Amino acid sequence: MKLWMCCIVITLTVLVQVSSADDKPCVPRRFDQDSVVCVCNSTYCDTIEGIESKQRPSNPIPYWYSYTSSKAGDRLSYKFGGFTTTASSQILFTVANTTNTTIMGFGGAFTDAATMTMKTLSDDARTNLIKSYYSPQGIEYNFGRIPMASCDFSNRIYSYDDHDGDMTLEKFSLVDEDLKYKIPTIKDAMSVSRRKVSLFGSPWSSPYWMKTNNNMTGKGTLKGEVDGDYYKTWANYFVKFLQAYKEQGLELWGLTAQNEPTDGGYTDFSFQCLGWTPQTQAIFIANSLGPALEAAGFGDIKLMILDDNRALIQYWSDIVLKNLEAAKYVSGIAVHWYLDLIIPPSIIDEAYNEFGDDYFFLNTEACEQDLVNLKNSVKLGNWYNGEHYFTDIMQDLKHGIAGWVDWNLALDMNGGPNWANNFADSPIIVNADADEFYKQPMFYAMAHYSKFVEPGSKVVSYESNVSKTSGVDAIFFVRDNGYFTANFVNINEDPLDISIKDPTVYGYVNIEIPARSFVTVTWWSNTEFE
Numbered sequence: 001m002k003l004w005m006c007c008i009v010i011t012l013t014v015l016v017q018v019s020s021a022d023d024k025p026c027v028p029r030r031f032d033q034d035s036v037v038c039v040c041n042s043t044y045c046d047t048i049e050g051i052e053s054k055q056r057p058s059n060p061i062p063y064w065y066s067y068t069s070s071k072a073g074d075r076l077s078y079k080f081g082g083f084t085t086t087a088s089s090q091i092l093f094t095v096a097n098t099t100n101t102t103i104m105g106f107g108g109a110f111t112d113a114a115t116m117t118m119k120t121l122s123d124d125a126r127t128n129l130i131k132s133y134y135s136p137q138g139i140e141y142n143f144g145r146i147p148m149a150s151c152d153f154s155n156r157i158y159s160y161d162d163h164d165g166d167m168t169l170e171k172f173s174l175v176d177e178d179l180k181y182k183i184p185t186i187k188d189a190m191s192v193s194r195r196k197v198s199l200f201g202s203p204w205s206s207p208y209w210m211k212t213n214n215n216m217t218g219k220g221t222l223k224g225e226v227d228g229d230y231y232k233t234w235a236n237y238f239v240k241f242l243q244a245y246k247e248q249g250l251e252l253w254g255l256t257a258q259n260e261p262t263d264g265g266y267t268d269f270s271f272q273c274l275g276w277t278p279q280t281q282a283i284f285i286a287n288s289l290g291p292a293l294e295a296a297g298f299g300d301i302k303l304m305i306l307d308d309n310r311a312l313i314q315y316w317s318d319i320v321l322k323n324l325e326a327a328k329y330v331s332g333i334a335v336h337w338y339l340d341l342i343i344p345p346s347i348i349d350e351a352y353n354e355f356g357d358d359y360f361f362l363n364t365e366a367c368e369q370d371l372v373n374l375k376n377s378v379k380l381g382n383w384y385n386g387e388h389y390f391t392d393i394m395q396d397l398k399h400g401i402a403g404w405v406d407w408n409l410a411l412d413m414n415g416g417p418n419w420a421n422n423f424a425d426s427p428i429i430v431n432a433d434a435d436e437f438y439k440q441p442m443f444y445a446m447a448h449y450s451k452f453v454e455p456g457s458k459v460v461s462y463e464s465n466v467s468k469t470s471g472v473d474a475i476f477f478v479r480d481n482g483y484f485t486a487n488f489v490n491i492n493e494d495p496l497d498i499s500i501k502d503p504t505v506y507g508y509v510n511i512e513i514p515a516r517s518f519v520t521v522t523w524w525s526n527t528e529f530e
Helices: 112-119 123-134 176-192 229-247 278-295 310-320 346-355 383-398 441-450
Strands: 028-030 036-040 063-070 077-082 092-102 105-109 143-148 198-203 254-256 302-309 330-336 360-365 403-408 428-431 436-439 458-464 472-478 483-490 496-501 508-513 517-524
Touching: 036 123, 063 441, 063 508, 092 472, 105 441, 112 123, 112 176, 123 176, 123 428, 123 436, 143 176, 143 229, 143 403, 176 229, 198 229, 198 302, 229 278, 254 330, 278 302, 278 310, 302 310, 302 360, 310 330, 310 346, 330 346, 346 360, 383 403, 383 441, 383 472, 383 483, 403 441, 441 517, 483 496, 483 508, 508 517
Parallel strands: 092 496, 105 143, 105 403, 143 198, 198 254, 254 302, 302 330, 330 360, 360 403
Antiparallel strands: 028 036, 036 436, 063 077, 063 517, 092 458, 428 436, 458 472, 472 483, 483 517, 496 508
8 A cells, every 4th residue: 555545634625626727618509308419610629638637636645536427418527536534425336356358449430421421511620520539639439430331321322343243353442432531531530549549341231243132232142152152252352341441541450240140131121231140150251251361461350240239149159159260260249239228238248258258249339219200310419318328338348348339420410311211310410501510418428438448448346235226327447557437327317425435545435426427437546456
């Protein structure tokens, strides 16, 4: 224990101060929902530097720092205070010394829709949007997902080789959507980031002429035998994609073998898809995709399987990863969030307990939609959507998921563009007519993780006397430098006082978790971990 920790006066006074200084506050605006959005334009956007930029108190006593976002309108509001000698609340969280999952990070997708929508802004407003996600003044995403050619969030259906019968892919080429929109946006994001941005690609469909129904939409698989010519050509399509992006100055970190491989099994599926079973995916990876990547010098690519809802995680992993020839090319298991409200996280535990030592688990897609009326999906200022994001991330990270990648980085006021009219909400909505954009509660839900839970942080165990029905929940993390971060959520309509005990620090953190809020608390610890 540090000497100064032994010398703290027993009557330590709490000091709490609202940050002045460096961070630019949210400019709130209320639409027709229960909370606010933060408005940004070409000349102004709220920023968040993080605790590294804050002036440290001069006293040698242990301090905590907090950031709060709430339905009432707080957006990453900063405070700091001192540890106190007694716990002021009956709700107590005590930090333990066992670490679990190592965090890989957080991010979003550079879809056609997102990058084209950003381009409708003036240059300065677009720059503020990109900085909001990736810069040190923003929430510091470190992942970016790239659709390989078109998906529903495109203006049209296309592949990189729409020339029937081009089995050697001689006419493969990137298109305007890549060259004018996705690639420039990715480069701009990487240029403002101080963190390494890991990019991964995901295919929605092969070219129409490779697919059994001769259509990039609707039910269909690759033509021919699973180990046949079309499967070899499709594997080379991945290689061509990686090579083309590398020629543009972007080296990808990873790939998913197929976006939502079960979609291609549904008759008349409404947007781009390609059907796989775990059995066919295993054979494809073992005999075609894995060898093709390795032969082309991309053997280090982090290849992920599944890329679909958690309901399939145990079944899919059990088949693909027990094919040893396929498994040697696989690094991770990708999941989507769309059935999380009805599929319990225990299904992740089953797969994690069996495969977690050898493969990472990553959430690779999430979005909010009004499934009754898709044209009504954009809900500016809806607090529940933010809570849904925050609590789902918390649940995933508690059960072995190492990171969480959102869907579209930005969409227009209608929740598009989307050629299939499959509109959705997004953490940032762009109003091109006004040359401004709106940061939703979902954006700040992501921020409480992506900004303060750095890649390499570890999930830490804790004990609590709070009941599962209390409406408050928490997750704890630690960095290599000894900083603890705790994220709390309160879904109640009333505030709650809580206390935190770190056995290596004298005293308690006593803090209020406001009604309907997210709170991040961080402090320095002496804990030695198992």
